[in-house]
Amino acid sequence: MAFVTASWNPLGDAFYRKTELYEMSWPLRDGLRDSLVAAAPYGGPIAILREPQRRSPSSRPHLDIYSASGLSLASFVWKSGTVVQLGWTVSDELLCVQEDGKVLIYDLFGSFKRHFSLGQEVSQSQVLEAKVFHSPYGSGVAIVTGCGRFTLTTNIDDLKLRRLPEVPGLQGAPCCWAVLTQDRQTKVLLSNGPDLYVLDNTSCTAVSPPGLSPEAGSILQMSVSFSYKYLALFTQTGLVWTGTSNLQAKLCEVDTKMRSAPKQMVWCRRPRAQQPSVVLMWERLLLVAGQCSDTIQFPLDSVSVLVPELDGVRVLSGSHQELLQEVPLVSQEIFKIASMSPGALLLEAHREYEKLSQRADEYLREIKEQCVLAEAVRQCVEAAGHEWDCVTQKALLRAASFGKCFLSDFSPEPFVTICRELRVLNAVRESSVGLPLTHTQFKQMTVQVLIDRLVHRRLYPLAIEVCRYLKIPEFQGVSRVLRHWAECKVQQTDLSDEAVARTVCAKVGDSPGVSYSHIAAKAYESGRPELAIKLLEFEARSGEQVPLLLKMKRSQLALSKAVESGDTDLVFTVVSFLKNEMNRGDFFMTLRNQPLALSLYRQFCKVEESQTLKDLLNQDDDHDGLGNFYVSAAFKEPRLDGRLASLQNAVDEYNKAKNDFNAKATEEEMKLLKFQRKLDEEKGAGLQGLSLQDTMEALLNLGLYKHAEQLCRDFRVPDKRFWWLKLRALAEKHDWDELDKFSRSKKSPIGYLPFVEVCVKNHNQNEAKKYLVKVSPEQRVKACLLLGDLEGAADAAIERRNEAELGAVLGRCPASNRQLMDRLQRAAAKK
């Protein structure tokens, strides 16, 4: 650790360091020679296709997939067409772009997932070059064809191919090109000899980089930074021009003094970098060019590949892998020789302290005098995050912890967080795992994605450990890992269904957020329906089982599970699925066994398919229901004949149901309807649709007494009702003669009080008095009171000696009529 700065190389104000990440554990005989290599950023996996040009069936190219540390994940012989380019998606999938425009997708372990094509015209003109790029929309692919046309898609998971416009004068591949993402648009930047063009969806625009002298010659190589913000160009004359990618501003120009085009040129920056710099690679040379005229040069002893990262460049060779990056400012301040920064002093103080030297105190005091102890701790904490070497990490963290002791109100949060995170990072950096993530990258990719990556690599135990250690809520952490594990487990064909189900259940248990139905769905997808059924049994929420059961064509089971769940929406989903799946008879039978489903479907049919409703009732032999169905159908019939026919059907059904009352009532309704029709035709009475009572009333009002009486007889209307009705109708018409005649026709079944009532109501006191004599003694008092005949009422009441009636009369008696009052009171007292 004393030699931290030994690997530092100064360039302008900044330093660059090369840290060895791994000694590659792969057994590559020829290194990376003659191979297509793709390594994913963020310490992703590496794919190597050796001798991709070989086509003869006897010696096909070989595709290998390794972890970043060189552990073999998959290896197989490439049997498809000629591959032009390999690339990785953000979700660790390998894209193999073939010459014929087909793109094959494999997972980390080399199993084929799917493929897509980049268009018909591409297969004729052949893909010359291809690039895989990442943008906020996902992972995309861009190609250039033999006729110099570009096609690209920004997201392979939501495939939309875009054919870019023609570039004037371009035959075949351009000199060099790059994909840019700007203003939410993906563009292609290309150079063709001395000309530079930007291609977007609709146009091809010639551009020129600001400040690039025309003598610089044509552009041989270009590179866009990780964030798409910066652009670097390498010209024929060995100049490296850097500027913003929108070609608005120039950063600087450096002469590399090299004439040949570099094999690779990539940006080497970090967030908040001190200077923009690019790394260029030739056969035997690695060169870092920054803002000053100087460059750093490293010799290369074997074929290498540069992998751009968020905060540096990984240099991958046949035997080693190194990280080349700008030294972070905080590390510089601490480790720079003779640095007097607070962090450097604190580190020194702690070193002395460990040596039990009193100079520790001197250093500390110096820091404290400047009041920068907090700053010192912060620096050490931050610098620890940037170190790869565990010993250095520890030294820095110990120093920070030491300094912290002398601070009273310093939040422990950053210190604790960095300790935890470094622990996790050190674990995943292990060669056996092979995820060489820097702290900056880790922060950028988030712990969620890290867990995903571990899961993709099937490192389930480690992923669970990480989740537990970082205290990630179970729902997003452990459960998620378990779900992936289980989904992977059910695909292992070497185990019996029984064994898999048992293992899965034992491990997953009741973890929240793990859905057995998802696992079962996976099992079904991998062709193990029996296992799927077994797993579904563990699913606690019956509703979750339904979709898969439907997919597996276990419709009956699905229906009963849906009913069990109590979710009517789900039940209806299954019902409508069954409706299309089954023949009508079976469908109805199925419904019959599930009353809930049946009633739901009935509700639906009532509105949407009334014919089906009828069939349903028929199936059930529900004759009462059918009767009701026909009755309500009758009311919807606009024409009387139709209505009568429907009612006749109803009568038949009611008879079948032995519902005499309804049958008879319906028959009578038909009779009434016919009667009404007759009268409507004869007299224009407008009776259609009235109730029996209203019909009679209408007839009486029209003076058709005979017809009303006929109705009364035909329908056996109780006398009382008819009397009431006729009485009221006559009085309302003021047909007093007819009323008189009516009163004499026979003895009134409702008594004569109502006669008095209706007359009074229609303001004919004289007529009312006529009926008073006929009123029975019990009602006499009431009748007299109605007429306002107090004397009469009093007489009747006294005669009957009824206390209540006496009271009633007394209550109506005005105070002025003393005589009557006395009489009544006397009568009451007598009683």
Add this chain to the structure above:
Amino acid sequence: MASQRRDAPPLPDVSVLKRVARDQLIFLLEQLPGKKDLFIDPDLMSPLDRIANVSTLKQHEVDKLYKVEHKPIVSVAEQLCFLIRPRIQTVTWICDLVNSDKALGRVRRYKIIFTPQKFFACESVLEERGVFGDVSCDQWDFHLLPVDDDIISLELPEFFTDTFLAGDQRWVRTVGSSLHLLHSLFGPFSKVYGIGRIAKMVYESFRTQLQTEETRTKGDAQIENVFIIDRDVDLVTPFCSQVVYEGLVDDVFRIKCGCVEFSPDVTASDKSIKVMLNSQDKVFSEIRNEHFSNVFGFLSQKARTLQMSYDKRRGMDIKQMKTFVSEELKGLKQEHRLLSLHIGASEAMMKRKTKQDFQELLRTEHSLLEGFELRECISFIEEHISRQVSMMESLRLLCLLSLTENGLLPKDLRSLKAQYLQSYGFDHLLTFSSLKTLGLVQEQHTAETLSAMETRVGRLVNDRTAGKLTEAISSLAKKSNFRALSRKLNLVPKVEDYDLRVPKDMAYVFSGAYIPLSCRLIEQVLDRESWSGLEEVTRLLNGHEFNVTGSASSPGADSQRRVLVLFLGGCTFSEIAALRFLAREKGLRIITVTTAITNSSRILESLVQRN
């Protein structure tokens, strides 16, 4: 009436439900940026008005408001938004609209907001009519409307018919979610009691949601007790005439979401006035729970004190007058206005009620409840029907007769039905079929059918047991469930002169003639903290009772004295008044949650409309 006991805890703040609903609605409206016309289901008008008024809607770029009328529309807007209940008819109408626009080559954006939830059945209609892609669907989780401080309504009147008549349980989950929402706002609940088949299902749905969703209950429980009851456990109560003021106003004028429209004969002017009826209304809050016979006295008393307050201003100097005008006058005027409205309403109700021989009607009802003079009651109903007094009232009495007698003799039933059909038309055949399904109007097990059963069973057993059997069967024939329940629970108080001014039990809500069965059950269970000792009662109610006890908070906490009563299928204002009385007596706070405020005519109309 007696004021709240001093140890009763305050009511929790239920208005938070309104804010939650409004925020979500605004969010949904903003999902469709730009000007749009809004079509609203007629029965959502009033609830919506409580949540967001027109100006709020206008703020979120709602241009014109229309009622959904199932007719072609006149709107010319580019964007149409439909706020509807998830009903197939309405969705079909929207489909026709979209398709006719398409035929005319007209391009618009359509958005349907279903509330309280969207149903797959509705979406499948969209799909079948080929407009699924043209319309975007959303869901406004507007489950609960706080109608007053202690009443929360789901505003789902169709719950009753859908659930109990059609056997369609699609609302169960909705209610379960509502309970879940209440749980997360006011819970955790520690004691849940319930009775009824649907109550059990609602509880189950609630429990599953509790398990599967991450529930956060903030802080301590505010309400710990919950009582869930199915409407069909007690159908008698809603079929009794309401005589407490609030109930009567509802019967006569119809209260919609705590708002009533008083017709011109009440307001003594030429236009009708909409009035909010809730605890904010000082006059109303004092009379709402009173028996109607007390209301007049109270109102005149109130008028006198009001006059006195006005009179104070005589003999005031300028300064006093100034404070009087600025501080008191406005309140007095407001109170004056309300007072005159309520007096007007009382008069109007009095007029209507006396016109229909209300007293006689009440007497018949009371006889039915007590089981006296059955023949007289039947002939009263007969006359009621044949004179066409009122279609709904006749039906109500019929239901009450059948419910209290546990069905009618076949002969009586046939004749009453025939009379009814003659009076009000044959289409009521279907109404009777619905009433039968609901058990509202049924045929009694006749003595003949019973004796037939008896002889059949008698042949199988020896003579001694046969004797007992005969006894048992004949007792079955005589006693109706309601009678037995009434005896077991003492539903009909045996007091001669019931003082309605100083009521001593919940029977006052029905003039001292009957204690609502539902409220009595709640009282008994809360007293016992379980169903034990009520086995006989629950057997008569067909079981389905349950209680779940969780860990309670420290004894004596306010939350333990708060009770949430959930009525599945609606409850009446009389029941709410009875529960308020109960709460006052026991020092509790009862919050009534109901699928809808109901009364006999609402229930019956929903059955008649179905035809």
